[in-house]
Amino acid sequence: MTKVEQIEKAFALAKERYASIGVDVDRAIQSLRQVAISVHCWQGDDVAGFEATDVALGSGLAVTGNYPGRARNADELRSDLQLAYSLIPGRHRLNLHALYGEFSGQVDRDEIDVTHFQGWIDWARSEEVKLDFNPSYFSHEKADDGFTLSHSDSGVRQFWIDHGIACRKIAAAMGGAQGTPCVNNFWVPDGYKDSPACRKAPRERLAASLDEIFDEVIDTDKLLDAVECKLFGIGSESYVVGSHEFYLGYAISRNKTLCLDAGHFHPTEVISDKISSVLMYVPELLLHVSRGVRWDSDHVVTFSDELQAIMQEIVRGQYLDRVHIGLDFFDASINRVAAWVIGTRNALKALLAALLEPTETLQRAEREGDYTTRLALMEEQKMMPLGAVWDQFCLMSDVPVGADWLQNVRQYESDVLSQRNDQSAVV
Known part of the structure; x- marks a missing residue:
C-alpha cells in the first residue's frame, strides 16, 4: 500500500x-x-526591515539567535515566503510592516507612500496573496525615549501622526488593488520603565493623535483600522499608555477593529477568554497569535492548549467572519522559513480541531x-x-504530509540560505 x-x-x-x-x-x-492566516513578514529577517539606516531594533523588541540565512532585502524575503506558502495548506495573506518598503536611499517614516510598496503589491497580485499592513512605531531615533503618538513634544508627536496617516493611505491602496480590505494595525510601544507621576496625560495625547490619524474616512471595502493593546514591554514595565482598557474603550467608541495579541497580557490571562466579550462591542477582531514564555517573548506558535482554546472560541461563537487571524513571532535561533511553516500549520491544525468538534x-x-x-x-x-x-x-492541498516539508526547507537552506552573508548589506 x-x-x-x-x-x-x-x-x-x-x-x-x-x-x-x-x-x-x-x-x-x-x-x-x-480561512486565510495573515503570515507576518518580520519572522524572515528578525524585524530589521529595509530602511537605509543603522538604527537598531528597539522600543522593547528583541530577537535572539543567529541562525544563518536572514533575508536582507525584499527579493530574498519574498523568495523565503514563497517557499513557506508552498508548504502550508490553503491560501494565506501577508502582513507587512512599514519599514519593509523598497526605498532608494533614506526615506523617513513620515515620507513613505504607496510607491515604496508597489513591488509588494505587484508580487502579491502575481502570487495571489492578499496584504495586511502596520505602521512602524519602533526602531527609530524619534522613538528612542519610549514615546511616539503620546509624546509630550508636539513636533515628535506630529511626525508620528503623519506616519500613521501615510500608512493608512498605503494600506487603502493595497486594499483597493487586491479587492479586499487591508487590515492596518496600530501598535504603539509608548510607556514608562518606572512608575509614572501622571497616567492620564499620555493617554489623552494618544487618543487625540489617533483621532487625527483616523480623521479621514476611508471606505472599509479597502481599509480596516485596528488598534492593539499591551500590558507591558521591555522599558515600559510599569506603564504602557495603550493598555487593554484604553484600546477597548477606543475601539468601541470609534468603531475600530481591536487587536488582541496572545503575548500582551499577564501570564495568567488568555485571549481565548476575551474573544466573546469584546465581540459584543467591537465590529471585528484581529488576533496576533503568538506564544509567550514567561513574558511577551513571541515564540513560534505550537499546538498548545491556548492555541486550541482560541480557535475553539472562534468556531463555537461562529465568529469566523468577524475575526482576522494573524501570526506574530520571531525566532532567529532556528531556520526562519521553518518557523513560518511550523507556526502557520499549527494554527491551521488547531482551527481544524475546533471545526471537528x-x-x-x-x-x-x-x-x-x-x-x-x-x-x-x-x-x-x-x-x-x-x-x-x-x-x-x-x-x-498538494503540500507535504507530516514532517516531509522539512526536506524542502533543508534543501532550500543548502541551496539558498547558506549562500547569504548575514553581515553584508544587500540592496
Missing part, C-alpha cells in the same frame, strides 16, 4: 468516526479552506444543564483521529 493510499484509508476511517458523533468532516475541511451536541448539553456529558465529550474529543483528517487536507 502506498503512502497516499494509507492516508486516504485512514481518512475514510476518520470520517466514519467523526460521523458517529455528528460531525461532517467534509464541511469542516471546506470551512478551513476559506460536535459543537451543537456540546452546547445542547450545556443548555440542558448536563455538564457531565459536556465534560465527557470534550475529553473524548481529544482522542479523535484529527491527524488523519489533517493529513488528507494537506494531501488535497
